[in-house]
Amino acid sequence: MTTNADTEARDAWPLFEVFVRGKRGLNHVHVGSLHAADERMALTNARDLYTRRNEGVSIWVVRSSHIHASTPSEKDPFFAPSGDKVYRHPTFYEIPDDVPHI
Amino acid sequence: MVHTGGVAERTVGRELVAVHAQQQQFDETIARDQRIEPRDWMPDGYRSTLVRQIAQHAHSEIIGMQPEGEWITRAPSLRRKAILYAKVQDEAGHGLYLYSAAETLGADRADLTLRLIEGRQKYSSIFNYPTPTFADVGVIGWFVDGAAICNQVPLCRCSYGPYARAMVRICKEESFHQRQGYELLLTMMRGTEAQRRMVQGAVDRWWWPSLMMFGPPDGDSPNSVRSMAWKIKRHSNDELRQRFVDMTVPQAQRLGVTLPDPELRWNGERGRHDFGTPDWSELQRVISGDGPCNEERIARRRAAHQEGAWVREAATAYAAKQAARQGERQKQEVAA
Numbered sequence: 496m497t498t499n500a501d502t503e504a505r506d507a508w509p510l511f512e513v514f515v516r517g518k519r520g521l522n523h524v525h526v527g528s529l530h531a532a533d534e535r536m537a538l539t540n541a542r543d544l545y546t547r548r549n550e551g552v553s554i555w556v557v558r559s560s561h562i563h564a565s566t567p568s569e570k571d572p573f574f575a576p577s578g579d580k581v582y583r584h585p586t587f588y589e590i591p592d593d594v595p596h597i
Numbered sequence: 598m599v600h601t602g603g604v605a606e607r608t609v610g611r612e613l614v615a616v617h618a619q620q621q622q623f624d625e626t627i628a629r630d631q632r633i634e635p636r637d638w639m640p641d642g643y644r645s646t647l648v649r650q651i652a653q654h655a656h657s658e659i660i661g662m663q664p665e666g667e668w669i670t671r672a673p674s675l676r677r678k679a680i681l682y683a684k685v686q687d688e689a690g691h692g693l694y695l696y697s698a699a700e701t702l703g704a705d706r707a708d709l710t711l712r713l714i715e716g717r718q719k720y721s722s723i724f725n726y727p728t729p730t731f732a733d734v735g736v737i738g739w740f741v742d743g744a745a746i747c748n749q750v751p752l753c754r755c756s757y758g759p760y761a762r763a764m765v766r767i768c769k770e771e772s773f774h775q776r777q778g779y780e781l782l783l784t785m786m787r788g789t790e791a792q793r794r795m796v797q798g799a800v801d802r803w804w805w806p807s808l809m810m811f812g813p814p815d816g817d818s819p820n821s822v823r824s825m826a827w828k829i830k831r832h833s834n835d836e837l838r839q840r841f842v843d844m845t846v847p848q849a850q851r852l853g854v855t856l857p858d859p860e861l862r863w864n865g866e867r868g869r870h871d872f873g874t875p876d877w878s879e880l881q882r883v884i885s886g887d888g889p890c891n892e893e894r895i896a897r898r899r900a901a902h903q904e905g906a907w908v909r910e911a912a913t914a915y916a917a918k919q920a921a922r923q924g925e926r927q928k929q930e931v932a933a
Contacts, residue, residue: 508912528701532913547687547770
């Protein structure tokens with residue numbers, strides 16, 4: 496019972512990822528996704544879907560196809576450069592107990 | 598020829614080793630109680646089990662708008678109308694969170710909708726029962742949303758990240774659903790004798806179907822073991838059903854209604870309630886399509902989808918036109 500127009504509409508509506516700023520002072524955080532015909536519709540739908548109870552003061556929507564991601568594996572060599580640099584952490588340095596405020 | 602075969606065998610061998618390593622990493626992630634995320638490798642069975650479960654869950658939310666939605670225009674006060682409207686809107690929202698989670702596994706949302714309206718995917722049997730009185734709205738909030746909370750709270754710790762995160766949002770909202778239902782019933786119980794009878798009637802109608810929401814008894818639930826090993830499911834059907842009974846009995850006493858089960862009584866030894874056995878043949882009938890409202894629910898969903906086709910078409914045309922105009926403007930700016 497699917498019409499041609501329906502098939503076209505379905506194919507044409509891209510997926511958007513939704514990011515919400517919960518309140519001033521916080522980052523936008525990814526909350527989910529939705530389909531919309533364009534950015535404006537994505538914003539209003541995101542408002543209705545993800546902020547029905549004052550969960551946000553600001554929303555970003557981004558076409559999912561515009562997001563570039565690293566590979567998901569925890570053993571990803573992409574993150575190797577930071578793996579062996581223990582000296583970037585404050586606990587690397589031994590300071591005698593009698594030195595105050597450090 | 599022999600040589601070519603050898604290369605092929607070595608290739609297959611390497612792939613097997615790779616899959617084995619991925620399987621091991623998957624198992625370790627589950628064992629450490631960490632979450633599987635969308636782009637991680639996962640066994641085909643894990644993926645298909647999740648797609649089926651999340652899709653059924655999403656469909657249940659969407660179909661679940663109907664039994665109560667019928668009362669929006671007939672709600673007894675503006676206050677009740679606003680509450681009911683917000684609740685039904687939440688159900689739509691829950692459906693969309695879940696479709697969104699299913700899509701992270703590679704499912705296509707439009708395809709899931711088609712599967713629902715063509716009867717190829719199921720939804721919770723509970724939504725195939727009718728709502729003849731306004732008291733049914735209250736009892737749905739109290740029982741059905743209460744049962745949903747029992748089911749869904751453990752799903753917040755489900756091993757699949759997007760599903761677990763959707764459940765956290767849903768559980769927060771579900772609490773309002775249960776409380777508005779119970780408050781509605783408290784109000785009716787303070788009313789006339791006819792209203793109290795109406796509440797008891799709705800309790801009698803919904804009690805057993807609500808117990809069936811947790812699915813067949815553990816012995817007849819073949820997929821449960823695997824789902825629990827994968828930490829998709831955290832507790833067995835019977836355990837969740839027991840929790841729901843223990844939670845609901847004191848609420849029923851406070852409300853002043855009788856739960857329609859002569860075998861229901863406190864068992865001091867177990868520290869839990871004993872209760873009767875639901876009519877499992879009824880659950881089978883309703884699941885296989887022969888419930889009181891199955892056809893009506895699917896017909897309504899199908900009609901809504903078809904009647905909305907022109908809206909989707911118009912929005913697509915508008916978006917295309919706006920994009921074309923913006924493209925023109927940019928070209929002119931470049932030329933200028």
